[in-house]
Amino acid sequence: MYFKNFREYLSWLYFQYLLITGIYVLEPWEKSIFNSILFSAIAMVVYTSYVFIPIHLRLALEFFHEIFGGQPESTMTLMN
Amino acid sequence: MTESSGSKLLNGEACQRTLRGKNAGKNGFVKNHCVFEHPRKYRRPTERSQNAAPNSSLYKKPFSESFEETPLLVAVLTYMGYGILTIFGYFRDFLRHWNIEKCHIAHEREQQKDFVPLYQDFENFYTRNLYMRIRDNWNRPICSVPGAKVDLVERVTHNYNWTFEHTGKVVKDVINMGSYNYLGFAENTGACASAAIETTHAYGVGVASTRCEIGNLDIHEELEQLVARFLGVESSMAFGMGFATNSMNIPPLTGKGCLILSDELNHASLVLGARLSGSTIRVFKHNNMQSLEKLLRDAIAHGQPRTHRPWKKILIVVEGIYSMEGSIVRLPEVIALKKRYKAYLYLDEAHSIGALGPNGRGVVDYFGLDPKDVDIMMGTFTKSFGAAGGYIGGRKELIDYLRCHSHSALYATSMSPPVAQQIISSMKIIMGEDGSTLGKDRLRQLSENTTYFRRKLREMGFIIYGNDDSPVVPLMLYMPAKIGAFGREMLKRNIGTVVVGFPATPIIESRARFCVSAAHTREMLDTALRAISEVGDLLQLKYSRRERPLSTPGWTYEESLLQD
Ligand SMILES: Cc1ncc(COP(=O)(O)O)c(C=O)c1O
Numbered sequence: 001m002y003f004k005n006f007r008e009y010l011s012w013l014y015f016q017y018l019l020i021t022g023i024y025v026l027e028p029w030e031k032s033i034f035n036s037i038l039f040s041a042i043a044m045v046v047y048t049s050y051v052f053i054p055i056h057l058r059l060a061l062e063f064f065h066e067i068f069g070g071q072p073e074s075t076m077t078l079m080n
Numbered sequence: 081m082t083e084s085s086g087s088k089l090l091n092g093e094a095c096q097r098t099l100r101g102k103n104a105g106k107n108g109f110v111k112n113h114c115v116f117e118h119p120r121k122y123r124r125p126t127e128r129s130q131n132a133a134p135n136s137s138l139y140k141k142p143f144s145e146s147f148e149e150t151p152l153l154v155a156v157l158t159y160m161g162y163g164i165l166t167i168f169g170y171f172r173d174f175l176r177h178w179n180i181e182k183c184h185i186a187h188e189r190e191q192q193k194d195f196v197p198l199y200q201d202f203e204n205f206y207t208r209n210l211y212m213r214i215r216d217n218w219n220r221p222i223c224s225v226p227g228a229k230v231d232l233v234e235r236v237t238h239n240y241n242w243t244f245e246h247t248g249k250v251v252k253d254v255i256n257m258g259s260y261n262y263l264g265f266a267e268n269t270g271a272c273a274s275a276a277i278e279t280t281h282a283y284g285v286g287v288a289s290t291r292c293e294i295g296n297l298d299i300h301e302e303l304e305q306l307v308a309r310f311l312g313v314e315s316s317m318a319f320g321m322g323f324a325t326n327s328m329n330i331p332p333l334t335g336k337g338c339l340i341l342s343d344e345l346n347h348a349s350l351v352l353g354a355r356l357s358g359s360t361i362r363v364f365k366h367n368n369m370q371s372l373e374k375l376l377r378d379a380i381a382h383g384q385p386r387t388h389r390p391w392k393k394i395l396i397v398v399e400g401i402y403s404m405e406g407s408i409v410r411l412p413e414v415i416a417l418k419k420r421y422k423a424y425l426y427l428d429e430a431h432s433i434g435a436l437g438p439n440g441r442g443v444v445d446y447f448g449l450d451p452k453d454v455d456i457m458m459g460t461f462t463k464s465f466g467a468a469g470g471y472i473g474g475r476k477e478l479i480d481y482l483r484c485h486s487h488s489a490l491y492a493t494s495m496s497p498p499v500a501q502q503i504i505s506s507m508k509i510i511m512g513e514d515g516s517t518l519g520k521d522r523l524r525q526l527s528e529n530t531t532y533f534r535r536k537l538r539e540m541g542f543i544i545y546g547n548d549d550s551p552v553v554p555l556m557l558y559m560p561a562k563i564g565a566f567g568r569e570m571l572k573r574n575i576g577t578v579v580v581g582f583p584a585t586p587i588i589e590s591r592a593r594f595c596v597s598a599a600h601t602r603e604m605l606d607t608a609l610r611a612i613s614e615v616g617d618l619l620q621l622k623y624s625r626r627e628r629p630l631s632t633p634g635w636t637y638e639e640s641l642l643q644d
Contacts, residue, residue: 019559021164
């Protein structure tokens with residue numbers, strides 16, 4: 001496909017999204033319901049991951065650190 | 081895609097059978113003498129079948145037919161699309177149920193609300209909630225002869241396809257890629273049309289009686305003799321409607337205690353006929369000779385269920401060209417099987433008569449076989465001949481029997497005389513009996529157009545089903561929204577196409593179907609191809625993963641390498 005500008009490309013992408021999800025055939029109000037549900041779901045996923053993933057990562061790191069952290073330094077030097 | 085799994089399954093079963101057969105050989109069970117056994121277990125999709133043409137000796141020319149597998153991602157997305165649409169369907173049904181939204185479609189009356197509902201099944205849900213949304217692609221009124229170009233009545237809808245309004249304008253000169261006008265005989269001028277007009281002057285249009293009463297005109301007798309000559313059979317009989325020819329002529333031939341072996345993709349008329357006959361029906365995989373042979377062997381070995389009496393007769397029902405797949409029946413193999421297992425063969429040539437073979441005489445001619453090997457030759461005049469009606473051809477005893485037993489001969493009004501005349505004139509042109517080479521030219525043009533059109537589409541990277549020689553060209557769309565979008569986008573570019581969805585095809589294999597005609601000129605085909613390519617890019621339809629141009633590593637039935 002050849003596109004004149006970025007806007008055209010975006011509208012083509014949106015068209016593909018309509019076709020693949022099948023909402024191309026829906027009436028406009030149904031389309032907006034679908035879009036708002038989908039986008040709010042995505043937004044929530046992004047938001048929760050933004051809020052919770054760093055916490056979980058830190059906890060996990062601490063956990064593994066506790067397990068492996070007690071090792072004597074000499075093994076590390078041996079491996080090097 | 082169904083082919084590969086189907087074939088694996090069947091060959092698996094064949095192996096089991098072999099084992100069982102060996103163990104049980106002593107007990108009088110069937111030993112393994114299959115005519116068609118694959119030398120290998122199954123072919124993997126990427127393999128090219130260089131030497132795996134087991135029955136190639138039966139074919140006089142290459143038989144190459146392909147059904148490329150559905151890409152997995154596309155299949156998943158298609159199901160997802162149907163899922164989303166189904167959810168919205170339930171949602172709308174919910175709104176209709178609580179009268180939040182007006183219901184436009186047939187529903188129960190208030191007084192009958194405690195009755196068992198009349199209009200509730202899945203297909204109805206589908207019509208209401210999926211078909212309705214893209215209904216503008218179908219039933220479109222046209223207002224000219226459906227030749228290579230047609231004029232459409234313009235229509236608009238203000239309530240999302242529940243009702244339509246005609247604007248009074250006409251969309252002119254739409255290239256017609258949808259009519260079954262293979263030889264281009266759908267014309268309003270020319271020799272056929274003037275002959276039909278003359279006949280109307282002589283006989284009128286209506287006949288107002290059946291064949292066995294006062295509706296048997298000399299023109300009908302002439303037509304039947306001509307059809308018999310054209311097909312190369314002893315005798316033939318013509319009916320006013322193709323659908324009724326099938327559905328009303330299978331019941332007199334088979335009955336209780338008979339077995340019908342029917343291809344899974346047979347036309348609705350054949351299915352209806354088989355059901356009406358009351359015989360047992362078993363379905364074999366589309367065009368799969370191992371499957372057919374297995375059914376035949378089982379039928380002969382085990383007889384009828386419970387009583388184990390032998391079947392009274394076995395009738396194999398196949399079509400010449402399958403109108404949704406574009407595949408051609410493997411007739412030489414079917415005939416070999418039929419001869420070996422002493423079954424009868426019913427061949428429906430609705431799409432192939434006139435469109436296939438060097439002389440336009442259908443699949444029998446295409447494979448260079450003897451028409452006498454087919455017991456019942458059926459076909460319609462609706463397609464290549466540009467007329468209406470159907471015929472049955474075969475031995476004289478068969479036709480005489482049908483004349484007094486077929487419902488469509490006894491109870492249906494006979495064919496309208498101008499229609500009969502149109503068939504006679506066009507058939508004579510095809511046979512070259514009008515003293516010109518017009519028929520030959522049309523046949524050549526059709527096969528050139530077919531080859532060209534199929535080759536170009538394949539090169540563009542679309543998934544095209546079917547045989548290389550078949551003028552029916554299905555182009556796979558898969559996703560439900562693309563059905564609607566394809567039809568609309570093509571019409572915007574002034575090309576009329578047929579798009580086909582669920583009840584006529586498996587649910588994920590939606591497709592657009594083009595019918596190539598001898599009336600299409602090269603320019604028209606090029607215009608159409610350009611538009612198809614453009615729409616294909618827009619809708620991302622170029623799914624094919626074969627390396628282009630043209631080699632076919634995909635899973636195929638491929639017998640293009642004939643040594644003999
Ligand atoms: C295989 C087959 N048989 C029979 C028919 C019915 O013929 P007619 O349209 O003449 O009733 C059709 C029509 O599409 C067909 O495809």
